[in-house]
Amino acid sequence: QVQLVESGGGLVQAGGSLRLSCAASGRTFSSYAMGWFRQAPGKEREFVAAISRSGGITGYADSVKGRFTISRDNVKNMVYLQMNSLKPEDTAVYYCAGNLKSGYSLRGREYDYWGQGTQVTVSS
Numbered sequence: 572q573v574q575l576v577e578s579g580g581g582l583v584q585a586g587g588s589l590r591l592s593c594a595a596s597g598r599t600f601s602s603y604a605m606g607w608f609r610q611a612p613g614k615e616r617e618f619v620a621a622i623s624r625s626g627g628i629t630g631y632a633d634s635v636k637g638r639f640t641i642s643r644d645n646v647k648n649m650v651y652l653q654m655n656s657l658k659p660e661d662t663a664v665y666y667c668a669g670n671l672k673s674g675y676s677l678r679g680r681e682y683d684y685w686g687q688g689t690q691v692t693v694s695s
Contacts, residue, residue: 573597573684575667580689583657587693591652593667593686600648601625604670607641607652608679609663609691616679619665620652623675630677634660657693664688 574596583589591607606621620641621630629641640653650667668682676682 572671573599573603573669575669575684575686577665577667577686577689580665580691582692582694585658585693585695587657588653588655589657589691591654591665591667591689591691593650593652595648595650595669597648601645602671603684604673604675605641605643605650606668606670606676606679606682607650607665608668608682609661609665610688611663614663616666617663618677618679621675621677622650628675630675654691657691659693659695662691662693664690 576594579591607619608616609619610616618632622641626643638656643650666688667686669684670676670682
């Protein structure tokens, strides 16, 4: 129903910053709560950040609070993840996800649509 494409990943040194972008197709973007998740090799998928349909509610994993900021633009059909003060443990494939079931969710299993992922690698 919606196609999500992430971009903005890359290599960065610890302490640096990156901004991830997620572009959504279609005209129903505002119907989806959106989230960012990440998965490192050999590890389970991990919640990173979520934002409600209108952008009025945001939530973060404890590991990224104060460093990451999620935002969305429902006119441009975009969601962003600004990542500051990056740490090596932030290294993972980052996925953009959409949830049509509810207006806000921190649980990956409630999300219906997923992007292809973008690699973020943080070196020490």
